[in-house]
Amino acid sequence: MLSSLRRKATQTVLRATSTQNVNNSPVWAWNEWDPLEEVIVGRAENAICPPLTHEVKANTYEYWWDYYNDNAGKPFGGVEHIKKAIAEMDEVCKILELEGVTVRRPEIIDWSKDVKTPHFEAQGLYAAMPRDILMTIGDDIIEAPMAWRSRFFEYQAYRPMIKDYFRRGANWTTVPKPHMSDELYDQNYPIKNVEDRHRLAEQGKFVTTEYEPCFDAADFIRAGKDVFAQRSQVTNYMGLEWMRRHLAKKGIKLHLVSFKDPNPMHIDATFNIIGEGLVLSNPDRPCKQVDLFKKAGWDIVKPPLPTIPDSHPLYMSSKWLSMNVLMIRPDAVLVERDEIPIQKMFESLGIKCIKASIRYANSLGGGFHCWTTDVRRKGELKSYFD
Ligand code: ARG
Numbered sequence: 004m005l006s007s008l009r010r011k012a013t014q015t016v017l018r019a020t021s022t023q024n025v026n027n028s029p030v031w032a033w034n035e036w037d038p039l040e041e042v043i044v045g046r047a048e049n050a051i052c053p054p055l056t057h058e059v060k061a062n063t064y065e066y067w068w069d070y071y072n073d074n075a076g077k078p079f080g081g082v083e084h085i086k087k088a089i090a091e092m093d094e095v096c097k098i099l100e101l102e103g104v105t106v107r108r109p110e111i112i113d114w115s116k117d118v119k120t121p122h123f124e125a126q127g128l129y130a131a132m133p134r135d136i137l138m139t140i141g142d143d144i145i146e147a148p149m150a151w152r153s154r155f156f157e158y159q160a161y162r163p164m165i166k167d168y169f170r171r172g173a174n175w176t177t178v179p180k181p182h183m184s185d186e187l188y189d190q191n192y193p194i195k196n197v198e199d200r201h202r203l204a205e206q207g208k209f210v211t212t213e214y215e216p217c218f219d220a221a222d223f224i225r226a227g228k229d230v231f232a233q234r235s236q237v238t239n240y241m242g243l244e245w246m247r248r249h250l251a252k253k254g255i256k257l258h259l260v261s262f263k264d265p266n267p268m269h270i271d272a273t274f275n276i277i278g279e280g281l282v283l284s285n286p287d288r289p290c291k292q293v294d295l296f297k298k299a300g301w302d303i304v305k306p307p308l309p310t311i312p313d314s315h316p317l318y319m320s321s322k323w324l325s326m327n328v329l330m331i332r333p334d335a336v337l338v339e340r341d342e343i344p345i346q347k348m349f350e351s352l353g354i355k356c357i358k359a360s361i362r363y364a365n366s367l368g369g370g371f372h373c374w375t376t377d378v379r380r381k382g383e384l385k386s387y388f389d
Contacts, residue, residue: 022383022384023383024142026142026172027172028142028171028172028173028174029041029167029168029171029172029173029378029379030139030141030142030143030144030168030173030174030378030379031139031141031142031378031379031380032139032140032141032225032377032378032379032380032382033140033141033225033227033380033382033383033384033385034225034226034227034276034380034382034387035224035225035226035275035276035277035330035377036276036277036278036279036281036330036332036333036380037332037333037380037381037382038331038332038333038380038381038382039099039102039104039329039330039331039332039377039379039380040103040104040105040378040379040380040381041104041105041106041107041377041378041379042099042104042105042106042107042329042375042376042377042378043106043107043108043109043133043137043161043164043375043376043378044092044095044096044099044106044107044108044133044374044375045092045108045109045129045130045131045132045133045369045373045374045375046089046092046108046109046111046129046130046131046160047085047088047089047092047129047131047364047367048085048089048111048130049078049111049112049113049114049115049129050078050079050080050085050088050114050128050129050131050367051076051077051078051079051114051115051126051127051128051129051153052070052071052074052075052076052077052078052079052080052318053071053075053125053126053128053151053153054071054072054075054076054126055068055071055072055075056151056152056153057188057189057190057192057210058150058151058152058188058210058211058236058237059071059151059153060194061192061194061200061209061210061236062210062236062237062266062268062319063318063319064197064266065196065197067318067319070318076115076126079128079129079318079367080316080318080363080366080367084316084363084366087363088131088361088363088364088366088367091359091360091361091362091363091364092361092364092374094359094360095337095359095361095371095374096108098337098357098359099331099337102331102335102357104331105379107164107378109130109133109160109161109164110130110159110160110161110162110163112127112130112159112160114126114127114128114129114130115127118155118156120155120182120183121182122182122183122184122185123152123183123184125152125153125155126153127153127154127156127157128151128153128154128157129157129367130157130160130161131364131367131368131369131374132221132367132368132369132373132374133161133374133375133376134220134221134269134271134369134372134373134374134375134376135147135149135154135219135220135221135269135369135373136149136154136157136158136161136219136220137161137220137376138220138223138225138376139376139377139378139379140225140230140250140253140255141174141253141384142172142173142174143173143174143175143176143253144165144168144173144174144175144176144378145176145177145178145220145249146158146161146165146175146176146177146178147178147218147219147220148178148179148180148181148216148217148218148242149181149217149218149219149237150181150183150187150211150217150218150219150236150237150238150239151237152183155180155183158177168378176249178216178218178242178245178246178249179215179216179245181214181215181216181217182214182215183217184214186212186214186215187211187212187214187215187217188210188211188212189208189209189210189211189212192208192209192210194210197265197266200265200266201265204264204265204266204267205265207234209234209235209236209239209267210236211236211237211238211239212239213239213240213241215241216239216241216242216244216245217237217238217239217241217242218232218237218238218239218242218243218245218246219235219237219238219268219269220376221269221270221271221373222235222237222238222267222268222269222270223246223257223270224270224271224274224275224276225276226276226387226388227255227384227385227386227387227388228254228255228256228384228385228386228387228388229255229256229258229386229387229388230246230250230255230256230257230258231257231258231259231260231270231274231276232246232257232258232259232260232270233259233260233261233262233267233270233273234259234261234267235267235268235269235270236266236267236268237268237269243257243259254384255384258292258295260274260290260291260292261290261291261292262274262285262288262289262290262291263288263289263291264285264288266321269373271327271370271372271373272285272320272321272323272324272326272327272370272373273285273288273323274288274290275326275327275328275372277328277330277336277354278330278333278354279333279387280299280300280301280302280387281301281302281304281352282296282301282302282303282304283304283305283306283326283328284303284304284305285305285306285323285326286305286306287323290303296388299387299388299389301388304348304352306325306326306345306348307344307345307347307348308344309322309323309324309325309326309342309345310325310341310342310343310344311324311325311341311342311362311365315362315365315366316366317365317366317368318366318367318368319367319368320365320368320369324339324365324369324370324373325339325342325345325370326345326370327369327370327371327372327373328345328370328371328372329371329372329375329377331357333354334353334354334355335354335355335356335357336349336354336355336356336357337357337358337359337371338356338357338358338359338371339358339359339360339361339362339365339370339371340358340359340360341360341362346358359371361374
């Protein structure tokens, strides 16, 4: 009797805190498109080219491997390139502020410092892509454990602001930190070329093992009571299971989705949810579970081909950063100034394009969605996938 009463009481509390921001938590977002109030924008400052380790090799294109070998430990893309990326992102911050959004930035850290743990030695990478490491689910800000050694200490750039959110009432979750010892990486992952990787990915084999949980936050995409995630080169099944249990406590269901993608790492240039029942689905990487979305009445929109020229260096991604957009409101999107075809597509959907140029920032591996993490969006927890 008592326990059922208590259960009832907890349920009431859960309902109150999980559907309305009654505590005025500074952290509050349930999906990718509700009106944006506060956002973290990454920094290109001190970005360092990582060495071509096993896990980096498994995630980068063959034609860049010499670049990594020659430039490990040096400014990523060169000093001039980084300066341009910094200027682009400063401009993005101004544009977001003009849209009424509060912008926060990570600390500037010297990523070239050697770090040593009981299990490995490395240098850092950058704090350019908050999307990779931080995920907001309601009033909970979640620090992902990551899978690259160069990103092990990346959370430190965000700690001052996370502590501030915590002091002001947010919840703060850090997923168990992996050892990142040799056991986490399949030392025999045979990638001599991209064809090898196509074959292995098709068989569901990835460079990370199941030694311990690991994931990047960018392998998850949120739609209220349903969150979708993929097994990738940086996210293993144990990491997905950890998140499944964590989200279940909030009444959120984690769905595993997969794509025809030889290089899965971060879902947001593959399957980017931009509205209620509205998803941009990369035409080169069809979703294997697309019928589930169709059955739920979702519109699956195929974005047009990216226009980024071949001559522009993209050290860590494909050209599909064009679809890696950030929703500012359900009817406004932050999109690359030079990607005219996708702008036309958004306009035909009744979505206003707010334009900025981040071509140099793109070179570091991300578009607007990767370069940001939404901290607060006005809205409630709802179901969009019944
Ligand atoms: N792996 C994706 C591609 O090459 C890029 C995804 C970038 N996303 C991110 N959150 N860093 O198309």
